[in-house]
Amino acid sequence: MEAAYCALCKRGYADLRMQDIADESDRSTAALHYHFDTKHDLLVAFLEYLLDRLQSRLDAAAVDDPVERVHRFLDVMFSPPRGDPVDAREDFHTAILEIRAQAPYDEAYRERLAAFDHYNRSVLQEAFEEGVEAGAFDPSLDQEDTATFVVNAIRGAHTSQASLGQSPRAIERVLRAYVESLRTDARGELADPASATDVEGEGSG
Amino acid sequence: MEAAYCALCKRGYADLRMQDIADESDRSTAALHYHFDTKHDLLVAFLEYLLDRLQSRLDAAAVDDPVERVHRFLDVMFSPPRGDPVDAREDFHTAILEIRAQAPYDEAYRERLAAFDHYNRSVLQEAFEEGVEAGAFDPSLDQEDTATFVVNAIRGAHTSQASLGQSPRAIERVLRAYVESLRTDARGELADPASATDVEGEGSG
Numbered sequence: 001m002e003a004a005y006c007a008l009c010k011r012g013y014a015d016l017r018m019q020d021i022a023d024e025s026d027r028s029t030a031a032l033h034y035h036f037d038t039k040h041d042l043l044v045a046f047l048e049y050l051l052d053r054l055q056s057r058l059d060a061a062a063v064d065d066p067v068e069r070v071h072r073f074l075d076v077m078f079s080p081p082r083g084d085p086v087d088a089r090e091d092f093h094t095a096i097l098e099i100r101a102q103a104p105y106d107e108a109y110r111e112r113l114a115a116f117d118h119y120n121r122s123v124l125q126e127a128f129e130e131g132v133e134a135g136a137f138d139p140s141l142d143q144e145d146t147a148t149f150v151v152n153a154i155r156g157a158h159t160s161q162a163s164l165g166q167s168p169r170a171i172e173r174v175l176r177a178y179v180e181s182l183r184t185d186a187r188g189e190l191a192d193p194a195s196a197t198d199v200e201g202e203g204s205g
Numbered sequence: 206m207e208a209a210y211c212a213l214c215k216r217g218y219a220d221l222r223m224q225d226i227a228d229e230s231d232r233s234t235a236a237l238h239y240h241f242d243t244k245h246d247l248l249v250a251f252l253e254y255l256l257d258r259l260q261s262r263l264d265a266a267a268v269d270d271p272v273e274r275v276h277r278f279l280d281v282m283f284s285p286p287r288g289d290p291v292d293a294r295e296d297f298h299t300a301i302l303e304i305r306a307q308a309p310y311d312e313a314y315r316e317r318l319a320a321f322d323h324y325n326r327s328v329l330q331e332a333f334e335e336g337v338e339a340g341a342f343d344p345s346l347d348q349e350d351t352a353t354f355v356v357n358a359i360r361g362a363h364t365s366q367a368s369l370g371q372s373p374r375a376i377e378r379v380l381r382a383y384v385e386s387l388r389t390d391a392r393g394e395l396a397d398p399a400s401a402t403d404v405e406g407e408g409s410g
Contacts, residue, residue: 012310094309101306103215103368104299114369142379149358149379152365156357161366163308164319174347174354181386 001049003027004042009091015099017043043099047112051119057081058123068130070150070179073123077154078172093162120154121147128182137182145180150175190192206254208232209247214296223247239258245313246280248304252317253385256324262286271336274354275384282359283377298367306388325359326352333387351387355380 003025011020018039022029036042054076061072080089103110124147131137153175157168180186208230216225223244227234241247259281266277285294286339329352336342358380362373385391 037257093305096344097309100364100368101303102300104302104365104370110369117365117369117371143213145375145379148375149383152361152376153358154361154387155364156359159305159360160322160357164322165309166322170350170353171357174350178354178383 001032001046004049006088007044008095009088011093013043013095013102014056018094023035031100044108044112047099047109048117051112051116053081053093054116065136066127066134067136067179067183069127070131071176073120073127074154074172074175078157078168090161090165093158097159097162117151120151124150135184138184138186141182144194150179206251209251209254210297211293212298213251214293217296218248218300218307221300231284238360246309249317250320252304252314256317256321258286259321270341271332271339272341272384272388274332275336276381277331278325278332279359279377279380279384282325283373290313295366295370298363301365302364322356326355329355340389343389343391346387355384 003021003023006024007020009015009150010024011017018029018032018036021040022032024030032042036045038116057076058073059200061069063069063072075191099109100113103113121144126144128137128141128146132139132141132143155169157171160166208226208228211229212221212225213231214220216226221244223234223237223241225248227237230237237247262281263278266274266281268274268277304314305318308318326349330348333346333348333351335340336345337344337348358376362376365371366373
């Protein structure tokens, strides 16, 4: 799976061959074909591996405080996993964008991408729900819609990073300020965007 | 160009042939080839046509009041052009997503998509700048970052509509409430999301 990751970053999706993945690993293409009939099967398994990895990272980043948990979620979405080179992220998002563009025609891809989407939205929705309950987030907040909104803003950022080479930093900055503006104690004055990137330990529940 | 639009909605990008476009028009493929050497050339011209059309729609929707102008921008982004069937929108976004996924490898596509992105961001940034100047939007608003953020949230919505079949309505709702929350008169109380979709004539500049 790590070999698939490296091969996708280097070759992209359309041109990827089983040979490229074998070249990045210590296995032969025959060994790969023993487990996966086609490149498509391997990539479906790769998407499942990515979701597992994301779940592990989000579990490791989770904290009790719901506001801080949303910021940790953004940390995970906007930074590469430990050990991955930052340079590879744009190439990786390019490959994922290619798979995403195939999803309307490919039910197996679509199901796995929908599982990602569902998982991300549920993590955020739960944090918003707990935050509202604890009095940390504004009670009028639509928790489900807001979770969907945040996930899609991140998706837009990754899409622009891949297709236009744009940095996602502006979007990350505004998202963090947005999350701060949803806090109960942001009522009466808008959150200061400058402080929004450093909220460690600002529990308000 | 209208024939290209119909053909893209029906066939998608990867399977599109010049013949499909000819079939939707009253021209022969020979006539199409007289103007465009390849499908690629035709689609580059098609992207330019789309940008022209978008610019006309945004010009027609523009109003003096900057807050209302942002909402009109969202109207254009979230509703099909007059005469286009609503059903075709998901198919159309699917074709655009395929072209977007090619952009990292195709400079001509990338340049045209970057022109869209630049135009959309500049329309919004100008509205935010004028709104801040007129006292309608919060003076601490980062106008450039916020414009980038809104454009990318819309991009995420269209990407999810195409790749996962998700409705963009939740994202539109939250975006409108977000725009309302940036208004000067939203200080002290959060904007009521229920009223955010009906701001006709609420000039505050």
